[in-house]
Amino acid sequence: MLQPESKHLLIFLENLSGGGEERLAVNLANHLLDKHRIEFVLQRKEGAFLSQLSSAIQVTGISAKGLLLILFALKNFIEQKKPDVLLSALDVSNLIAILASKWSNHKPKTIIRIANTLSQQKRPLGTKWLEQILLALLYPLADEIIAVSAGVADDLHRY
Numbered sequence: 001m002l003q004p005e006s007k008h009l010l011i012f013l014e015n016l017s018g019g020g021e022e023r024l025a026v027n028l029a030n031h032l033l034d035k036h037r038i039e040f041v042l043q044r045k046e047g048a049f050l051s052q053l054s055s056a057i058q059v060t061g062i063s064a065k066g067l068l069l070i071l072f073a074l075k076n077f078i079e080q081k082k083p084d085v086l087l088s089a090l091d092v093s094n095l096i097a098i099l100a101s102k103w104s105n106h107k108p109k110t111i112i113r114i115a116n117t118l119s120q121q122k123r124p125l126g127t128k129w130l131e132q133i134l135l136a137l138l139y140p141l142a143d144e145i146i147a148v149s150a151g152v153a154d155d156l157h158r159y
Contacts, residue, residue: 008037010083010108012074012097014090016040016047021089021115026052033057041077043070043093067096074100082106089113091131098138111144117155132159 011029016022026049029038038057045061053059064073078086078100086108088097094112101110123131139145139156147153 006036007084008082009039009085009087010078010081011038011040012086012088012093013040013042014093015042015044016049016053018048021113022047022049025049025087025089029057030054039081039083041074067092071096071100071103075104078104078108079106083108085109085111087111087113089115091116091118094142095134095138098141102141109143110141111146112139112142113146113148114152114156115148117152118159119155135159 009029009032011025013022013025016026025040029040030053032038033054033056040053040057040059042059042061045059050059060077062070062073062077064070074096083106086097086101088094088110089112094114097112098110101108118131118135135156145156147156
């Protein structure tokens with residue numbers, strides 16, 4: 001039974017294929033389900049961890065192709081579902097989540113999670129430069145940023 005102070009949490013990821021972020025999201029969702037309403041919206045509704053989600057958790061796949069269409073699909077989903085909290089992880093999903101929540105008529109608390117040292121990721125110079133600009137502009141718009149360690153947090157500040 002949901003508590004009166006329960007929240008509606010929307011978790012946004014690319015998919016639920018076998019990575020650490022995806023496993024963590026599934027474990028978190030299953031654990032919080034007795035106190036909160038949990039929903040997943042995925043860029044692609046696929047992955048090994050789908051079967052590990054409780055059947056009480058609704059999972060929606062965005063059928064849009066391309067980042068801009070995914071962004072507007074998530075914005076519309078937020079406006080329709082009106083979650084209290086939007087949780088996201090991984091670089092591109094975090095950027096999409098921040099933009100969608102800020103452009104939405106409904107403003108959920110937006111929490112992003114960072115697990116990697118971005119400065120150490122191998123990317124072409126132009127991509128890295130664009131990423132640095134987008135992170136500098138958009139990450140401060142998140143309501144909360146969770147870094148998995150002090151090292152990851154320091155790397156994000158320096159990046």
